[in-house]
Amino acid sequence: MxxxxxxxxxxxxxxxxxxxxxxxxxxxxxxxxxxxxxxxxxxxxxxxxxxxxxxxxxxxxxxxxxxxxxxxxxxxxxxxxxxxxxxxxxxxxxxxxxxxxxxxxxxxxxxxxxxxxxxxxxxxxxxxxxxxxxxxxxxxxxxxxxxxxxxxxxxxxxxxxxxxxxxxxxxxxxxxxxxxxxxxxxxxxxxxxxxxxxxxxxxxxxxxxxxxCGFVPIIGQDGEKTSELADGIRVHYDQDQAVDPGQLTGVFSGPPAEVWSETRVGGQEPFDGVWLRATVSDDTVCRLEVTKEALDAGVRRPAIPVRSPALVVGGSIAYLILQREDADAERPWRMGAAGYGPDGAHLARDLVEHIDAWGADREAVPTMTIIPAGAVSDGLPAGHAITKTETAIVLTY
The missing domain is CATH 3.40.50.150 (Vaccinia Virus protein VP39)
Structure with a gap:
């Protein structure tokens, strides 16, 4: 300047x-x-x-x-x-x-x-x-x-x-x-x-x-949980989700199952909409955080190591990955999923379905309706419900 x-x-x-x-x-x-x-x-x-x-x-x-x-x-x-x-x-x-x-x-x-x-x-x-x-x-x-x-x-x-x-x-x-x-x-x-x-x-x-966006969390709310799955690998999830970190012990010990979508993105093109799209229908969506030390130890690199969407069920996990295929293409990066654990391949396919759903309509934004916990739900739109402590949320396209 x-x-x-x-x-x-x-x-x-x-x-x-x-x-x-x-x-x-x-x-x-x-x-x-x-x-x-x-x-x-x-x-x-x-x-x-x-x-x-x-x-x-x-x-x-x-x-x-x-x-x-x-x-x-x-x-x-x-x-x-x-x-x-x-x-x-x-x-x-x-x-x-x-x-x-x-x-x-x-x-x-x-x-x-x-x-x-x-x-x-x-x-x-x-x-x-x-x-x-x-x-x-x-x-x-x-x-x-x-x-x-x-x-x-x-x-x-x-x-x-x-x-x-x-x-x-x-x-x-x-x-x-x-x-x-x-x-x-x-x-x-x-x-x-x-x-x-x-x-x-x-x-x-x-x-x-x-x-x-990203903001410092307010003091006094603790509905989001964090668990370490392995050295330098953490999963962040909500209190209403059925995540048992004990079942994920050793989940990264074997090779991942990689599943690739037909969806591609450009180098500067945002793809956070995949995460948003997945939350509108899937209760298994969490955030995965992987440190450089874990990557150096051989864990498959997530799309964004510090914050990538992941699906967690029982002793299995799948998360978003990218692969550069054609440097000259307008959208050179192919999107996919890496799955670990006994059901890792299945979860990876589920995540690819979310990727392709987003890829078909990248600008779509869901509607969120929020009511106080315990309030009468008559007249709420049909959609995916998420229960929090003081409210209930319905997401719908």
């Missing part, structure tokens, strides 16, 4: 790059051109605030993921587009972070609107409050609180947005959002995370869109 550019010019150049790949509502674009992101990231070289990258603001002494991040600006723009906040709206944000997103929201809703942001981490809430005060957004309300509780004293809200990963929608949130209001959250199921935009219709939420 040109070192002679001013910070305002760098900010506008970043927004130009974002809008070259995604049209933004005028209110979102104006806010991103107005709010000085670098002033929410003290200690960082100011010019680096205007790269399309996440920035860690609070490390986690107990794990690999930080406790708080300043999100990638293009993801921020995407989620604000999903939220579709309007002038005068009352908005609740869960996950205060640097205060940057709250400042953007304040610009979007204007003086007649209201923005409340909550964070469980005292230092993060203080950071957000300090940054918002120093940049002129003193009217934004910052609360140090468990975000799973929301902010009932400021409800009702017309919009709610979470900037931390959620495994489930807390019961406390339902009564804080107006009927017809919009909720946007990074929702986790079957090992993947999608930014899901949901509209409340009485006692249910119905999705209006889904986008791939």
């Amino acid at each position: 040109d070192d002679t550019l001013t910070l305002d010019e760098r900010r506008n150049l970043l927004v130009d790059r974002i809008t070259s790949g995604r049209a933004l509502p005028k209110s979102v674009e104006r806010a991103m051109r107005t709010v000085a992101r670098h002033r929410h990231l003290p200690g960082l070289e100011p010019s680096k605030a205007y790269t399309d990258e996440a920035v860690s603001i609070k490390e986690n002494p107990d794990g690999p993921l930080p406790l708080s991040l300043a999100s990638v600006p293009s993801i921020v723009a995407m989620m604000l587009t999903q939220l579709d906040a309007q002038t005068g709206d009352f908005v609740l944000e869960v996950g205060a972070g640097t205060g940057y997103n709250a400042a953007l929201l304040a610009e979007i809703v204007g003086q007649d609107g209201k923005v409340v942001t909550v964070d469980i981490e005292p230092n993060v809430a203080l950071h957000a409050r300090t940054a918002l005060n120093s940049t002129g957004y003193t009217h934004v309300t910052v609360i140090e609180r468990d975000g799973l509780k929301g902010a009932p004293e400021h409800a009702p809200f017309q919009r709610m947005i979470a900037t931390v990963g959620l495994w489930d929608i807390p019961h406390a949130w339902w009564g804080q959002l107006d009927d017809g209001g919009q909720l946007v959250l990074p929702l986790r199921w079957r090992g993947q995370t999608r930014s899901v935009s949901l509209t409340r219709h009485g006692n249910r939420f119905v999705s209006t869109g889904m986008e791939l």
Whole structure:
């Protein structure tokens, strides 16, 4: 980047790059051109605030993921587009972070609107409050609180947005959002995370869109489990799934059964839709994580080692793999599945069916309907149900 550019010019150049790949509502674009992101990231070289990258603001002494991040600006723009906040709206944000997103929201809703942001981490809430005060957004309300509780004293809200990963929608949130209001959250199921935009219709939420994303998980939800299957190989699965890690001991000791699909992808073409497609009909979908050490030991390389979809049943597993076949083709990579264990070949064929179903309609996005756990399910669309702790989800095409 040109070192002679001013910070305002760098900010506008970043927004130009974002809008070259995604049209933004005028209110979102104006806010991103107005709010000085670098002033929410003290200690960082100011010019680096205007790269399309996440920035860690609070490390986690107990794990690999930080406790708080300043999100990638293009993801921020995407989620604000999903939220579709309007002038005068009352908005609740869960996950205060640097205060940057709250400042953007304040610009979007204007003086007649209201923005409340909550964070469980005292230092993060203080950071957000300090940054918002120093940049002129003193009217934004910052609360140090468990975000799973929301902010009932400021409800009702017309919009709610979470900037931390959620495994489930807390019961406390339902009564804080107006009927017809919009909720946007990074929702986790079957090992993947999608930014899901949901509209409340009485006692249910119905999705209006889904986008791939990744966020630090919220503190206080533990519906996702992780088990080590071998040195450097882990499987991540949901609490309602019948995964018994003990049955998978030694599953990688033999050679894999490889099954190949007719579906191909380009070098820069996303294929995460395979994962999404599989979760709409298959309860065996999990996330596989394989380290470099395990790959060096001879385990078949997954399509993306740190996060590839896998099917797990009993003592068998199959996961997504790629093979480069024609370097000159528009789509040189063939997609397939590697299966281990007694039923590995069968699971690999099942995964290939999901691959080919996605390959036949790569842009299709399912509809998600969510109701509170135990609520009357009459009138729900026919589809695949996933049971969580506080909600039930139905996915359908």
